[in-house]
Amino acid sequence: MSKHILLLKKEISKFLHTDNIFFHYKGRVSLYAILRAMGVGEGDEIIIPAYTCVVVPNPIIYLGAKPIYVEIDEKNLCMDLNILENAITDKTMAIICQNTYGLSANVDAIVDIAKKHKLYTIEDCTHGFGGTYKGKANGSYCDAAFYSMQWNKPFSSGIGGFMTVNNNLLLNKIQDQENNKIEPGLLTKINLKFLFLIKRYLLNNTTYWIMVKMYRWLSKNNLVTGSSSGGEITDVIMPEHFFMNYSNIQAKEGLRNINALPENLELRKKNAAIYSGFLKENDKRFVAEDLFENHSFLKYPVFVKNRKQFMEYARRNKIELGDWFNSPIHPIQFNFEKWFIDPENYPIANEAAKHVVNIPVDTKNPQRIISFLEKYIDEIL
Numbered sequence: 001m002s003k004h005i006l007l008l009k010k011e012i013s014k015f016l017h018t019d020n021i022f023f024h025y026k027g028r029v030s031l032y033a034i035l036r037a038m039g040v041g042e043g044d045e046i047i048i049p050a051y052t053c054v055v056v057p058n059p060i061i062y063l064g065a066k067p068i069y070v071e072i073d074e075k076n077l078c079m080d081l082n083i084l085e086n087a088i089t090d091k092t093m094a095i096i097c098q099n100t101y102g103l104s105a106n107v108d109a110i111v112d113i114a115k116k117h118k119l120y121t122i123e124d125c126t127h128g129f130g131g132t133y134k135g136k137a138n139g140s141y142c143d144a145a146f147y148s149m150q151w152n153k154p155f156s157s158g159i160g161g162f163m164t165v166n167n168n169l170l171l172n173k174i175q176d177q178e179n180n181k182i183e184p185g186l187l188t189k190i191n192l193k194f195l196f197l198i199k200r201y202l203l204n205n206t207t208y209w210i211m212v213k214m215y216r217w218l219s220k221n222n223l224v225t226g227s228s229s230g231g232e233i234t235d236v237i238m239p240e241h242f243f244m245n246y247s248n249i250q251a252k253e254g255l256r257n258i259n260a261l262p263e264n265l266e267l268r269k270k271n272a273a274i275y276s277g278f279l280k281e282n283d284k285r286f287v288a289e290d291l292f293e294n295h296s297f298l299k300y301p302v303f304v305k306n307r308k309q310f311m312e313y314a315r316r317n318k319i320e321l322g323d324w325f326n327s328p329i330h331p332i333q334f335n336f337e338k339w340f341i342d343p344e345n346y347p348i349a350n351e352a353a354k355h356v357v358n359i360p361v362d363t364k365n366p367q368r369i370i371s372f373l374e375k376y377i378d379e380i381l
């Protein structure tokens with residue numbers, strides 16, 4: 001392991017209190033590694049929330065298994081516990097719970113259900129690194145957890161992922177697999193370095209919208225190292241070199257950003273409370289106070305009447321509004337059957353996908369966001 005990866009591992013273990021940390025090129029690759037170590041294969045079923053990113057069902061399908069979706073709870077936008085058991089069959093191998101926007105799922109209750117049925121549990125902490133659940137770091141309760149260091153995640157290394165393993169029986173299998181990782185090529189590393197420089201020196205409120213548009217177009221056409229390659233969002237065929245390692249250049253960038261995380265987490269929680277107060281005062285939907293204690297608030301979800309129109313208002317007002325999740329399997333809009341889902345069967349998730357936008361929480365000037373929300377208050381639900 002290179003020097004910077006080792007240093008980053010040390011920093012991460014201060015948050016997660018474990019040394020069983022394994023790095024991959026992206027969070028989705030860590031998920032793939034976990035599933036493979038669990039022996040997931042042809043005909044198996046993996047339960048996931050019906051409000052996620054398509055890169056979650058993808059590795060399940062790459063392994064020949066089937067994602068089984070569970071409707072979400074309106075309150076935390078995570079899997080609805082009351083109906084979870086209905087999704088379990090004799091083919092189920094594992095349940096994936098997710099910290100949507102940094103809001104924790106009821107992880108201990110999910111783990112109890114899984115234990116009752118002798119199933120593995122995996123926590124998708126890609127939004128929730130730095131948050132805690134009942135006094136322990138997100139990711140501590142399940143057999144394994146995976147995290148993302150992609151651009152707009154809790155701390156970023158441009159692109160990147162890692163996993164933690166809490167189940168000792170899985171550990172040996174995971175360690176064996178690690179030897180098969182493909183190393184990122186020189187071109188990939190140069191590409192990433194170039195993107196880091198652009199982000200550091202050119203990205204700001206004014207350039208945000210044009211940069212996001214350009215980046216998405218370039219990565220969709222495989223012209224830059226993107227968060228998702230074009231193929232990952234049009235089909236379910238595993239991309240070439242998918243099982244790729246993390247590089248020193250990513251770790252260097254990650255180290256630069258993880259140091260700012262504790263301060264950033266405080267800021268996000270403070271801003272989220274300001275936004276909740278404002279929305280509550282105006283009789284709009286807000287994140288409930290009882291979710292505030294432990295959650296990391298990667299994003300703050302706001303429900304709006306017309307999502308497309310609201311995004312346009314944000315662009316005009318130079319507000320860095322996020323568009324997660326624009327589909328129950330973001331960003332898929334067509335051919336849902338390839339991912340074994342019909343959005344109409346998940347009305348709460350489908351409704352969230354049609355109406356949720358995310359306002360930035362890591363801003364030093366939340367008043368700017370409040371003024372924007374105030375201006376378009378009639379457009380907010």
Ligand SMILES: Cc1ncc(COP(=O)(O)O)c(C=O)c1O
Nearest residue numbers: 026027028053126148150160161
């Ligand atoms: C809920 C969720 N899970 C998993 C991932 C995958 O993370 P990565 O981009 O590091 O593969 C994402 C990516 O944005 C996500 O939103």
